[in-house]
Amino acid sequence: MATTRPRRLARQVSIVGAGLSQFGAYPDKSSRDLFVEAFHDMQDNIDQGISAQDIEAGYLGNYSADLFEHQGHTAPIMADWLGMTPTPITRVENACASSGSALREGVMAIASGMYDVVLVGGVEKMTSLPTEGVTDVLASAADGLYEVPAGLTFPGIFGAIAKAHMDRYETNLNHLLKVGIKNHENGKLNPKAQFQVTVRDMMDRRRIAWPLRLYDCAPITDGASCVLLVASDIASQFTDKPVHVAGMGQATGRPLHDAEELTSLSAAKIASAEAYAMAGIGPENVGVAEVHDCFTIAEIVASEDLGFFEPGEGPHAVDEGRTARTGDRPINTSGGLKAKGHPVGASGVAQVIEVFKQLRGEAGARQLTSPDLEFGLTHNVGGTGGTCVVNVLQRG
Amino acid sequence: MATTRPRRLARQVSIVGAGLSQFGAYPDKSSRDLFVEAFHDMQDNIDQGISAQDIEAGYLGNYSADLFEHQGHTAPIMADWLGMTPTPITRVENACASSGSALREGVMAIASGMYDVVLVGGVEKMTSLPTEGVTDVLASAADGLYEVPAGLTFPGIFGAIAKAHMDRYETNLNHLLKVGIKNHENGKLNPKAQFQVTVRDMMDRRRIAWPLRLYDCAPITDGASCVLLVASDIASQFTDKPVHVAGMGQATGRPLHDAEELTSLSAAKIASAEAYAMAGIGPENVGVAEVHDCFTIAEIVASEDLGFFEPGEGPHAVDEGRTARTGDRPINTSGGLKAKGHPVGASGVAQVIEVFKQLRGEAGARQLTSPDLEFGLTHNVGGTGGTCVVNVLQRG
Numbered sequence: 001m002a003t004t005r006p007r008r009l010a011r012q013v014s015i016v017g018a019g020l021s022q023f024g025a026y027p028d029k030s031s032r033d034l035f036v037e038a039f040h041d042m043q044d045n046i047d048q049g050i051s052a053q054d055i056e057a058g059y060l061g062n063y064s065a066d067l068f069e070h071q072g073h074t075a076p077i078m079a080d081w082l083g084m085t086p087t088p089i090t091r092v093e094n095a096c097a098s099s100g101s102a103l104r105e106g107v108m109a110i111a112s113g114m115y116d117v118v119l120v121g122g123v124e125k126m127t128s129l130p131t132e133g134v135t136d137v138l139a140s141a142a143d144g145l146y147e148v149p150a151g152l153t154f155p156g157i158f159g160a161i162a163k164a165h166m167d168r169y170e171t172n173l174n175h176l177l178k179v180g181i182k183n184h185e186n187g188k189l190n191p192k193a194q195f196q197v198t199v200r201d202m203m204d205r206r207r208i209a210w211p212l213r214l215y216d217c218a219p220i221t222d223g224a225s226c227v228l229l230v231a232s233d234i235a236s237q238f239t240d241k242p243v244h245v246a247g248m249g250q251a252t253g254r255p256l257h258d259a260e261e262l263t264s265l266s267a268a269k270i271a272s273a274e275a276y277a278m279a280g281i282g283p284e285n286v287g288v289a290e291v292h293d294c295f296t297i298a299e300i301v302a303s304e305d306l307g308f309f310e311p312g313e314g315p316h317a318v319d320e321g322r323t324a325r326t327g328d329r330p331i332n333t334s335g336g337l338k339a340k341g342h343p344v345g346a347s348g349v350a351q352v353i354e355v356f357k358q359l360r361g362e363a364g365a366r367q368l369t370s371p372d373l374e375f376g377l378t379h380n381v382g383g384t385g386g387t388c389v390v391n392v393l394q395r396g
Numbered sequence: 397m398a399t400t401r402p403r404r405l406a407r408q409v410s411i412v413g414a415g416l417s418q419f420g421a422y423p424d425k426s427s428r429d430l431f432v433e434a435f436h437d438m439q440d441n442i443d444q445g446i447s448a449q450d451i452e453a454g455y456l457g458n459y460s461a462d463l464f465e466h467q468g469h470t471a472p473i474m475a476d477w478l479g480m481t482p483t484p485i486t487r488v489e490n491a492c493a494s495s496g497s498a499l500r501e502g503v504m505a506i507a508s509g510m511y512d513v514v515l516v517g518g519v520e521k522m523t524s525l526p527t528e529g530v531t532d533v534l535a536s537a538a539d540g541l542y543e544v545p546a547g548l549t550f551p552g553i554f555g556a557i558a559k560a561h562m563d564r565y566e567t568n569l570n571h572l573l574k575v576g577i578k579n580h581e582n583g584k585l586n587p588k589a590q591f592q593v594t595v596r597d598m599m600d601r602r603r604i605a606w607p608l609r610l611y612d613c614a615p616i617t618d619g620a621s622c623v624l625l626v627a628s629d630i631a632s633q634f635t636d637k638p639v640h641v642a643g644m645g646q647a648t649g650r651p652l653h654d655a656e657e658l659t660s661l662s663a664a665k666i667a668s669a670e671a672y673a674m675a676g677i678g679p680e681n682v683g684v685a686e687v688h689d690c691f692t693i694a695e696i697v698a699s700e701d702l703g704f705f706e707p708g709e710g711p712h713a714v715d716e717g718r719t720a721r722t723g724d725r726p727i728n729t730s731g732g733l734k735a736k737g738h739p740v741g742a743s744g745v746a747q748v749i750e751v752f753k754q755l756r757g758e759a760g761a762r763q764l765t766s767p768d769l770e771f772g773l774t775h776n777v778g779g780t781g782g783t784c785v786v787n788v789l790q791r792g
Contacts, residue, residue, distance in 0.1 A: 007509075007510050007511075008509055008510075009508055009509050009510065010406040010407070010507070010508055010509035011406070011508075030541075032541075063468060063469075064462050064468050066460050066462040066463050066536065067462050067463070067468070069540065070536050070540060071536055071540040072459060072460050072463070072489070072491060072533075072536040072537045073459075073489070073490060073491035073536075073537040073538075073778055073779050073782055073783070075489075075490060075648075075783075076490075076648045076649070076651075076778070076779065076782035076783055077539060077651070077782070079648045080648075080650055080651060080654070084648070085647075085648045085649065085650050086647040086648050086649065086662065086663060086666045087647075087648060088646035088647055088648055088667075088783075089648050090488055090489075090490055090497045090500075090501070090646075090783075091488070091489040091490060092486055092487070092488060092489075093468070093469070093471075093486075093487040093488075093489055094469060094471060094472075094486055094487060095468060095469035101486045104486075105486070105501055105504075107508075108501075108504050108505050108508035108510055109504050109508075110508075111406070111507075111508035111509060111510070112405055112406055112407075112503075112504035112505075112506075112507035112508040113403075113404055113405050113406035113507060114403050114404075114405065114504055114507070114644075115403075137468075140462065140466050140467055140468040140469075141468045141469040142469075143473060144465065144466060144467040145426075145428075248510075250484035250486075251481075251482040251483075251484055252471075252472045252475045252476075252480070252481045252482050252483060252484055252485050253472070253481065253482065254476055254481050255472075255473070255476060258476070266482065267482060270482045271484075382469055382472070383469050383472065386469055386472035386473070387469070387471075387472055387484075387485075387486075
C-alpha cells in the first residue's frame with residue numbers, strides 16, 4: 001500500500017509578515033474587530049506592504065465562534081471585513097490547536113502549487129460568556145461520551161496530569177509556580193500581553209483543581225493573530241528577512257480516558273519526531289521554543305515530550321533557570337499562553353509569531369541574544385493531546 | 397507582488413474509494429456511528445482493500461457538532477473511532493460547504509508532497525434538535541451582525557431569491573415543483589437516499605417561506621460520507637478505475653445583505669470559472685453534475701451560474717427535461733440534497749461520491765448511459781454563497 005517516507009514539501013514556504021491584536025478582555029470587540037486589528041498590525045509590519053487583494057487564499061483557526069458568539073461559517077465573514085473577497089478562505093478547527101493546524105494547511109496549499117500568497121490567522125472571542133460558560137465550551141473539546149460526563153473540565157484534567165507527574169517524579173508546587181513566574185516575567189516585556197502581574201499576585205493560594213492554583217492556569221482571552229505565507233522563491237518581494245517553515249508534524253492522540261500514561265502526551269512526541277525529521281534537526285538545535293502552557297504543568301510536560309529534557313527532568317530545568325530567557329533552552333519568551341493570554345483559536349499562530357520575531361531579531365526587550373539562533377519551534381495542543389501540532393522554523 | 401496564473405497542482409490526485417452511511421433520521425446514531433458506517437461502506441468498496449492504519453492524514457467536514465451535539469474537536473474523535481490514531485486529522489468548516497472545502501485540503505495535502513494517502517469525509521448529526529433548533533443553528537451560518545437580526549433564516553433567504561428570479565425571469569411555481577419531482581424520481585433509485593415520496597406528496601401546498609413550499613426544501617438529515625484520495629501515481633495499488641481531480645475552485649461571496657443581485661451567487665460563478673480553467677474544459681464538457689439544491693430554486697440558479705444555461709433559461713431547461721437523467725444535461729442524479737438528504741457537513745463529499753460512481757459506471761439503477769461520459773462536476777454552497785466550492789472530476 002502506501003510507502004512510508006520522510007515528509008517533504010514540493011516547494012519551500014516562508015513566513016514574511018505577522019500581526020497580533022492586543023490580547024485581553026474587550027467587551028466592545030467581536031471576532032471581526034480582533035481579526036481586522038491583527039491584519040492591520042501585520043500590514044504595518046511587512047516591509048514592502050500588502051493589500052488584502054494581493055492574497056490568494058486564506059485559512060482561519062477558530063475553535064468555537066459557534067458557542068462563544070453563535071456565529072458559524074466565520075471564515076467568509078473575516079474575508080468580507082478584510083476586503084479580501086472573493087478570495088477563498090476556510091475555517092480550520094482542532095480545538096486549541098486550530099491555528100496550528102491552519103498554518104499547516106496554508107503551507108501545503110502553497111507547496112501544492114495552487115497558490116503563492118496565503119494568509120493564515122486565528123481568532124477567539126471568549127469573554128462574551130461568564131467563566132463557567134467558557135469552561136463548559138472548552139470542555140466540549142474533550143470526549144463528550146466518556147470524559148465530559150465524568151465531570152472532567154480542562155483544569156480537572158491538567159490537575160490530574162500534574163498530580164501524576166508529582167507522584168512519578170520529583171515535581172512539586174514550587175516548580176509549577178516558577179514556570180508561572182518565568183512566563184509572567186517574559187510577558188512583562190511583551191506589549192501585546194494580557195497580564196502584568198507581580199510575584200506577590202502569583203502567590204495567590206486559591207485552588208482551581210488540585211494541585212493547580214489560580215496562577216497555574218492560562219487566562220480567558222479575546223485576541224487574534226495572523227501571518228503571511230509565501231512561496232520561498234518570491235519571499236524577497238516582501239521582505240529581506242523571511243523565516244522558512246523547515247519542519248511540520250501533527251498527530252492525533254487517543255482521548256485521555258484511553259491514554260497509556262498521564263505524564264506525557266503521545267501526540268506531542270510523535271508530532272515533534274516528524275517535525276524534527278522533516279527539518280533534519282534534533283531538539284538540541286532548537287534555540288527558542290513556544291510551547292502550549294495552558295497550565296504550568298503543561299509546559300513542563302511539553303519540555304520533556306519535545307526532547308529538551310529527559311522525563312522527570314523538566315521541573316529541575318525550570319529550577320535551574322535553563323528555560324528562562326537567559327538559560328540554554330529558552331521557552332515561552334513571549335510570556336506563553338500563561339501571561340500573553342490564550343485566545344484559543346489564535347494561539348497556534350501567535351506562537352509562530354513569537355518565534356518569527358525572535359529569529360528576525362525583532363522581539364524588542366525580550367530578544368534573545370544568542371548569535372547562532374537559527375531554529376525555533378512551536379508546540380500547539382488541542383484538547384488533552386487529541387491534536388498536537390509542532391512546527392520547526394528556520395531563519396532565512 | 398504575487399503573480400496571477402492558472403492554478404495547477406504539483407502532483408495529480410485521484411479518488412479510489414467512496415463510502416456513504418444511510419441518510420435519514422436516526423435517533424440512536426451519533427456522529428461517530430454515522431462516520432464509522434460511511435468508512436466501513438468505503439472499505440467494502442475499495443477493490444484492493446484499505447485499513448485505517450494505511451491512511452496518512454485525514455480531513456473531516458463538519459458544520460456544527462458544537463451546536464448540534466455540544467461536541468467540538470470532532471476530528472480526533474472520528475480518528476479514534478476508526479482506529480486511525482496517531483494519524484493527523486483536521487476539521488474543516490465552511491457551513492454546508494464544509495466537506496467540499498475539506499476535499500480541497502486533502503487534494504492539496506497530497507499535491508504538496510506531504511502525503512500519498514488521505515481520507516476526506518464529512519458528517520452531520522442534525523435530528524438531535526427540534527426543527528426550530530436546526531433552523532436556528534443553520535441561520536448562524538449567515539451574518540449574525542446584519543442578516544440574522546433582520547429575521548433571515550435560510551428558507552427566508554432562498555424564498556427571497558426565488559421571488560427575485562420569478563420577478564426577473566419567467567420562473568414560476570411549476571418550475572420549482574418540477575425540480576423537486578425530478579430529484580425525487582432520481583432519489584427513488586438511490587438506496588442510500590432519505591426519502592421515497594410520491595408526486596401526490598409533493599403537491600403539498602404548505603408554505604414555508606413564500607414562494608417556497610414544503611417540498612421545495614431539502615430535509616434535515618443525519619449522515620456521513622468519505623472518499624479515499626491518493627497520489628495518482630499509486631492509484632493502481634487501490635483500483636483500476638480511479639477518478640482524477642481535474643479542476644478545483646473555491647470563492648468567497650459577500651454576505652447576502654451586500655450582494656449585487658439575488659438571482660445569482662457570485663462565488664459560484666468565480667469558483668466554477670477557476671475549476672473549468674484548471675481542468676481545461678468548459679461547461680459543455682460536463683456530462684453529469686451534482687449541484688447544491690438546498691432549495692429547488694437553488695438548483696435552477698446553480699444551473700445558470702455554472703454556465704449550463706443562460707440566466708433565465710434554467711427554469712425552461714427543467715420544463716424541457718434537459719436536467720433529467722435522460723436529458724442532455726443531467727443534474728442531481730443521486731436525488732440531490734432534496735431527495736438524498738442534506739447532512740450539511742457531509743453533503744460536499746456525498747456529491748463527489750455520486751459523480752465518482754457515475755464516472756465509474758457504478759451508479760446502479762440511476763446510471764447514465766452516455767458512452768462519452770468523461771467529466772463530472774460538483775457545486776457545493778456554504779451559507780447563501782459565502783462559500784462556494786466547485787470540483788471537476790475526470791474518469792481515469
